[in-house]
Amino acid sequence: xxxxxxxxxTGDARVLAALVAGRYDVVSSLAGRVRSPLLPVGEVRIGGFxxxxxxxxxxxSSGVSAVVDATHPFAAGMTSHAVQACALARVPLLVLRRPGxxxxxxxxxxxxxxxxxxxxxxxxxxSRVLLTIGRQELAAFAACVSPWFLVRSxxxxxxxxxxxxxxxxxxxxxxxxxxxxxxxxxxxDVVVTKDSGGEATYPKLAAARALHLPVLMISxxxxxxxxxxxxxxEAAEWLASVLSTGAG
Ligand code: NAP
Numbered sequence: 001x002x003x004x005x006x007x008x009x010t011g012d013a014r015v016l017a018a019l020v021a022g023r024y025d026v027v028s029s030l031a032g033r034v035r036s037p038l039l040p041v042g043e044v045r046i047g048g049f050x051x052x053x054x055x056x057x058x059x060x061s062s063g064v065s066a067v068v069d070a071t072h073p074f075a076a077g078m079t080s081h082a083v084q085a086c087a088l089a090r091v092p093l094l095v096l097r098r099p100g101x102x103x104x105x106x107x108x109x110x111x112x113x114x115x116x117x118x119x120x121x122x123x124x125x126x127s128r129v130l131l132t133i134g135r136q137e138l139a140a141f142a143a144c145v146s147p148w149f150l151v152r153s154x155x156x157x158x159x160x161x162x163x164x165x166x167x168x169x170x171x172x173x174x175x176x177x178x179x180x181x182x183x184x185x186x187x188x189d190v191v192v193t194k195d196s197g198g199e200a201t202y203p204k205l206a207a208a209r210a211l212h213l214p215v216l217m218i219s220x221x222x223x224x225x226x227x228x229x230x231x232x233x234e235a236a237e238w239l240a241s242v243l244s245t246g247a248g
Pocket of ligand 1: 030031033046049070071072074079081
């Protein structure tokens with residue numbers, strides 16, 4: 001069976017691994033950032049590859065025939081490495097990226113390009129903040145001294161936090177009722193999020209809309225010009241096409 005590498009860390013990566021298990025010899029790769037990660041079916045390797053050279057060497061030594069980069073839309077470093085390494089090792093690559101969220105009637109979104117820009121825009125939008133950006137970029141908000149933050153993340157943050165903050169450890173998926181209750185309980189008046197896309201964490205946006213709250217939406221980093229697909233099913237079709245023809 002051809003060997004397929006799925007660069008994971010997302011729900012879509014787990015769905016894809018389950019879809020193609022048995023058809024290919026699948027190995028899923030995780031960065032190892034989360035203490036107790038949700039694991040895909042099949043073989044899993046954990047930890048960085050050692051940059052582009054490390055990934056090239058892994059692709060060659062493991063006999064990988066195709067790679068699907070199903071990392072999070074904000075994992076731009078891994079995606080850039082995958083693009084470079086797959087070109088060097090001449091292995092076909094597909095980037096699996098779920099679509100970003102789309103603003104609808106009743107939404108009050110303010111789009112910003114970076115976490116730093118979000119921190120700068122925040123004080124003009126509210127004073128009690130639900131900060132749902134994961135752990136890695138929290139330092140961008142450390143200098144926001146006046147607002148109060150409810151910082152939600154899967155694992156405890158290691159970065160410096162804003163002076164007035166409370167940490168809420170939790171992992172989605174979330175529900176509209178649950179998010180409404182959370183926003184009301186903490187008297188949240190602005191929500192800060194990355195444009196991760198997907199349904200699991202969408203209810204916070206529906207809840208913000210229902211309560212007429214502004215949302216600071218951090219835009220995605222640019223995607224390299226490579227072949228991409230929006231769903232695991234389409235990624236599975238791509239795998240079937242490249243692995244039956246050997247084409248990239
Ligand atoms: P990143 O900044 O793009 O990557 C930094 C380094 O982490 C990469 O150069 C690579 O190390 C290693 N790495 C990242 N993803 C990997 C994977 N799937 N398998 C093996 N090594 C990986 O990535 P990140 O933003 O820290 O994200 C890390 C992981 O968390 C990814 O798997 C991503 O899907 C998941 N995740 C990220 C976010 C987010 O907001 N960034 C949210 C949810 C889940 P080497 O250079 O040593 O190979």
